[in-house]
Amino acid sequence: MSDTPICSAKGCRVDAVWVLAWNNPxxxxxxxxxxxxxxxxxxxxxxxxxGVRGMLKDVVTLREWESTKPTDAPGPGTPG
Structure with a gap:
């Protein structure tokens, strides 16, 4: 199994390029x-x-996200 992050879209197995940061208020x-x-x-x-649900907070490149997160923070996840 590869350690390369993949897209969270259902059925997509392409390498991820973007991180969509969100929360449900x-x-x-x-x-x-x-x-x-x-x-x-x-x-x-x-x-x-x-966005239409008012949950999208930020969209950044995966490279940018990885370079700014604390070293002990969990990595990007997948939709639940």
């Missing part, structure tokens, strides 16, 4: 950030899905 504190990963093809679709 109904259940998460304002500073909490959950993450989905996206390839170039699915970035807009996943962003719109979260």
């Amino acid at each position: 109904k259940i998460h504190t304002p500073e909490r950030r959950k993450t989905w990963l996206a390839c170039d093809e699915h970035r807009e679709h996943l962003s719109k899905f979260l």
Whole structure:
């Protein structure tokens, strides 16, 4: 199994390029950030899905996300 992060879109097995940081304000504190990963093809679709629900907080490249997160922080996840 590869350690390369893959897109969170259902059925997609393409390498991730983007991190979509989000939270559900109904259940998460304002500073909490959950993450989905996206390839170039699915970035807009996943962003719109979260955006229309008022949950999308930020979209950054995976490289940028990895360079700014604390070393003990968990990596980006997949949709639940």
